[in-house]
Amino acid sequence: xxxxSLGLSAxxxxxxxxxxxxxxxxxxxxxIPVVLAGRxxxxxxxxxxxxxxxxxxPLLQHLQKNPQRSRAPRVLVLTPTRxxxxxxxxxxxxYGKYLPFTTALIFGGVNINPQIEKLRRGADIVVAxxxxxxxxxxxxxxDLSHVEILVLDExxxxxxxxxxxxxxxxxxxxxxxxxxxxxxxxxxEDIRKLAAGLLHNPEIIDVAPRxxxxxxxxxxxxxxxxxxxxxxxAWLIGSGNWRQVLIFTRTKHGANRLCTxxxxxxxxxxxxxxxxxxxxxxxxxxxxxxxxxxxxxATDIAAxxxxxxQLPHVVNYELPNxxxxxxxxxxxxxxxxxxxxxxxxxxPDERGCLRDIERLLKQELPRATAEGFRPxxxxxxxxxxxxxxxxxxxxxxxxxxxxxxxxxxxxRGQGQHSARRRNTGRSR
Ligand code: AMP
Numbered sequence: 001x002x003x004x005s006l007g008l009s010a011x012x013x014x015x016x017x018x019x020x021x022x023x024x025x026x027x028x029x030x031x032i033p034v035v036l037a038g039r040x041x042x043x044x045x046x047x048x049x050x051x052x053x054x055x056x057x058p059l060l061q062h063l064q065k066n067p068q069r070s071r072a073p074r075v076l077v078l079t080p081t082r083x084x085x086x087x088x089x090x091x092x093x094x095y096g097k098y099l100p101f102t103t104a105l106i107f108g109g110v111n112i113n114p115q116i117e118k119l120r121r122g123a124d125i126v127v128a129x130x131x132x133x134x135x136x137x138x139x140x141x142x143d144l145s146h147v148e149i150l151v152l153d154e155x156x157x158x159x160x161x162x163x164x165x166x167x168x169x170x171x172x173x174x175x176x177x178x179x180x181x182x183x184x185x186x187x188x189e190d191i192r193k194l195a196a197g198l199l200h201n202p203e204i205i206d207v208a209p210r211x212x213x214x215x216x217x218x219x220x221x222x223x224x225x226x227x228x229x230x231x232x233x234a235w236l237i238g239s240g241n242w243r244q245v246l247i248f249t250r251t252k253h254g255a256n257r258l259c260t261x262x263x264x265x266x267x268x269x270x271x272x273x274x275x276x277x278x279x280x281x282x283x284x285x286x287x288x289x290x291x292x293x294x295x296x297x298a299t300d301i302a303a304x305x306x307x308x309x310q311l312p313h314v315v316n317y318e319l320p321n322x323x324x325x326x327x328x329x330x331x332x333x334x335x336x337x338x339x340x341x342x343x344x345x346x347x348p349d350e351r352g353c354l355r356d357i358e359r360l361l362k363q364e365l366p367r368a369t370a371e372g373f374r375p376x377x378x379x380x381x382x383x384x385x386x387x388x389x390x391x392x393x394x395x396x397x398x399x400x401x402x403x404x405x406x407x408x409x410x411x412r413g414q415g416q417h418s419a420r421r422r423n424t425g426r427s428r
Contacts, residue, residue: 006032009064011098012057019094025050026207031181032058038179040202042195046185047084047154048331049207052091055181059149060096062179063124071122072146073104076174078130078167080157081301082107082278083285088153089127101125106142108132109278116141130158130166137173144173152198155184156191157328161301164194171198185331186324217314217330219342220368221354226347229317230258232373233345234265236315237295244288245313247297248329250320255297258317262295269295272302300325303332316344319353323360343368 003016003024024032027045034041035058045051059075068074077092079085089105096103104123106115108131115132119142126133126142136142150171152158158167180199184191187206195202224232237245249255252273262269270284270293281302288296300320314333320326326344333340344365346354358364 001029007036008032008057009061011064012061012095015095015097016053016057018097021053025054027051027205028054028057030205030207031055034203034205035059035179035181036061038062040179040199041181042187042199042202042204043181043183044185044187044206045183046328046331051153051183052088053095055151055153055183056088056091056095059125059151059181060092060099060101062149063101064099066148068146070146072143073119073123073126074146075125075149075151076133076144076147076170077125077127077151077153078133078158078170079127079153080129080161080163082109082129083281083302084154085127085129086282092125092127096125103127106132106136107278108135112136130163130170134166134169137170144170145175147174147178149179149181150174151181151183152194153183155182155194156186156188159188159190159194164190167194185328217333217340217342219330219344219365221344221346221365222368222370222373223346224373226349228373229345229347230261230265232370233258233315233317234262234267235370235373236343237262237267240313242313243291243294244311245295245315246303246311246332247295247315247317248303248320249297249299250318252299254318255299259295259297262297267295268293269297271297273299274301276302300329303329312340314340314342316342316346319344319346319350319357321353323353323356326357327360 001024003013003021006024006029008016027043027049031041031043031045031051031054035055041055043051043054045054055077063074077085077088079088085105085107089103092103101124102122103125104115104118104127106119106126106128108129112132112135115136116139119126119136133142137144152167158164180202182191182195182199182202187195222232233247236242247258249258252271252275255271255273259269259271270287272281272284276284284293284296287293297317311333314330316326316329320329330340330342333342344354354365
């Protein structure tokens with residue numbers, strides 16, 4: 001299957017080819033013809049599957065093929081987070097670069113006036129988070145009565161974040177006659193209910209069963225005491241000579257603390273979470289993408305939808321409470337078919353979460369251990385469910401890069417360290 005066989009216009013094919021895509025991803029080859037045909041769509045597709053181009057390309061083509069005079073927005077894309085909104089907006093600009101359409105990016109946490117000015121000048125496509133969009137609607141700085149296509153991106157996360165009432169209020173402002181596209185990583189009961197009230201005779205596509213990302217990512221678990229996580233993480237980064245790693249913590253406070261500790265250990269790090277200003281978050285992400293920052297420490301919500309090309313390493317410094325979030329987290333790596341590695345540092349108090357995650361994945365995650373960070377026997381003992389503990393895990397060839405760690409780390413593990421990874425001590 002090629003992009004040209006999907007019926008896309010010459011301008012869009014050129015933009016796709018500039019972007020360097022050789023062929024459509026599965027979600028693109030399924031979704032694009034449906035959207036071009038004007039049908040409603042319900043798609044199960046996570047970030048990383050190429051879903052953004054899957055809806056952006058055909059909606060641009062719709063605008064191209066159906067010219068209108070209205071200066072009011074004709075396409076509305078709703079996303080749960082500012083970061084995702086910014087990334088979708090960037091994609092719209094990338095794929096639409098040979099087309100004359102105007103776009104506006106609308107999210108909270110920044111001055112509203114430039115957005116008002118932008119909307120006043122006219123925007124064919126608006127990419128927005130729900131709260132700020134409603135602010136504009138209330139101030140009558142946006143007219144949503146000409147929207148022809150509505151996209152709900154990462155709808156499941158919007159519901160998780162409590163946006164359902166905002167979404168319903170926005171829906172009430174849209175014309176009844178319109179095309180609706182709903183993308184969601186999972187089809188929970190709540191999503192089904194939302195879809196039932198929103199979509200008309202939708203085409204349903206499910207190209208990315210929930211665990212497909214998980215299957216592509218090389219995953220492993222280090223069972224360790226809480227107190228050695230910091231040193232183990234610094235060792236992993238140093239000994240593996242990782243240049244770019246996304247690290248998850250549960251709390252904003254934890255993200256800040258870990259960020260400071262990594263800096264003390266000589267690893268350039270930044271934290272992104274909801275308490276950081278939009279400017280600080282964007283700056284951190286840019287520096288991370290450019291390679292000035294090696295470690296980006298994030299909470300689940302801040303990291304949602306981050307699109308970082310070729311992100312090779314994800315570390316769960318703490319496991320998420322909700323098992324589905326584990327799948328979202330590790331979906332940050334191994335994107336669009338590339339290989340990636342996800343490592344979880346699991347302390348005894350997190351064993352319940354680990355079991356829930358393995359139940360969801362229907363797989364036991366391989367255990368790994370680093371010399372010098374072996375958990376004491378009590379940590380390993382109560383693990384009756386996991387029979388795969390002997391498997392060896394070698395996340396990547398161990399580059400010897402110990403100098404930084406040894407000379408700068410404040411917190412040490414137990415005993416000496418060596419740049420060697422071994423299978424867990426169940427066979428001790
Ligand atoms: P998305 O799921 O939309 O966030 O896209 C995930 C990543 O896949 C982004 O970095 C895209 O640039 C990339 N991507 C999208 N479509 C393709 C394609 N057809 N071939 C290769 N990479 C793609």
